[in-house]
Amino acid sequence: MPRHIPYYPYAYAGWNALSSFGSYISVVGIHHFFVVVAITSSSGKNQKCAESPWAVEQNPTTLEWLVQSPPAFHTFGELPAIKETKS
Template identity: 45%
Template sequence: MPRRIPDYPDAFAGWNAISSFGSLISVVATVLFGYIIYDIFVNGKEVNNNPWAVPSYFTSLTQFENETDTSKTIEWALSSPIPLHAFNMLPVQS
């Protein structure tokens, strides 16, 4: 739409309606996103220290051998949420 014109041609009416509808969708999505973030912070549950651990109801560990090997890295050694100053010195990569 041209700027500084109080009335626009009828040819732009359909595009103006589409633009207005898209703006309404964006506002609804932003409000929904804000609510979801608020809900996670207020009602969220704490996670395990190691989300890759083998669940206790599995009796066979053969299908989880790869996950258990990678879950012993330094990232999963800390509690959640990670405390400030978690290490006295920076970890050394071998």
């Protein structure tokens, strides 16, 4: 069996074109990823996020903002009771 086949049957020409098109899409996606990483790392804005970006008036009322960050292992021994609050 030959190790190198210099040609392929014409029946596979469509699949070869589709494979080539998919590889071009992958290359463009990888290039886009590295451009975004370069822009982000060179922006110079090294700011931290707010403690609770969803809190209006800095009053966190949801469970994810009532625990420390990162949460400890087995933060709640049992499921906490959720009560309605004013909206």
